[in-house]
Amino acid sequence: MLTCNYLGRFAPSPTGALHAGSLATALGSWLHARAHNGKWLLRIEDLDLPRCIPGADKMIIQQLMACGLEWDGDIEYQSKRTAFYQSALNELINSQKSFACRCTRKQIEDALLSLGHKKQRHEELMYPGTCRDKKDIVEPCAWRLRVDDEDLRKTVGDFVLRRADGIFTYQLAVVVDDALQGITHIVRGADLLDNTPRQIYLQKQLGYKQPQYLHLPLVLDENNEKLSKQTLAKAIHTDSPENCLKALQAAAKHLGLNDERLYQENASRVSKWLEIAIENYRAILKSE
Ligand SMILES: [Zn+2]
Incomplete structure (x- = not known):
């Protein structure tokens, strides 16, 4: 286990590639971790195998890498943690x-x-x-x-x-994983908000420490519905640095990042862009 004051994570289900909504969640939790000089883990939540799409984990991993959202340590797969x-x-x-x-x-x-x-x-x-x-x-x-x-x-x-x-x-898997991995901060989409009281209750029953929770606003489609596989949300394009930047810019806008440099036509390289985004996110955290 990594020892660190701040340990965050991103935990997608491999039911499809990342779309604008899941990228915003990934960026939000990554920025929250990096702005706190924390570590950020990647966990693939593939317990409900019938719902998983073969290869979706690889797609997600590739998309995160292309967008510069790098994680710390090894990727954990829930399907290997049933014991x-x-x-x-x-x-x-x-x-x-x-x-x-x-x-x-x-x-x-x-x-x-x-x-x-x-x-x-x-x-x-x-x-x-x-x-x-x-x-x-x-x-x-x-x-x-x-x-x-x-x-x-x-x-x-x-x-x-x-x-x-x-x-x-x-409910059980996420609580056990967060505790065993030592997760201190959970930053995730607001669609999971109504799961949180259950998870906190379960943590208490198992004698686990309670992490801090932050729920990010959801990206909605034109019908005001959450972007998801069910609503046929499109996968983000990460085949070129330009497309990655476009996807990151949309996610940043959704998260309320306001540094103009992030939205310039010719925004710089992804890594530079992420540095500016961390700076911007830190400023927002400070002003809160
Ligand atoms: Zn019964």
């Missing part, structure tokens, strides 16, 4: 903080309806605690976290740590 997630889950099971659940989506919906809850619009259902006190464990089953926090119970309930198909969830 860590299992051991954290075991710890929670042994301390009775996690329980087995075989409820189907339909059963959870019915349980919620019988409790007087309306159908929820979000994809994720608030879990009403049905299996909390069941003693028999029949595989395959999901493992959920026993949630005793009032607010979290109302919003998500006992959330899943490992799915019945054996895949560890984003």
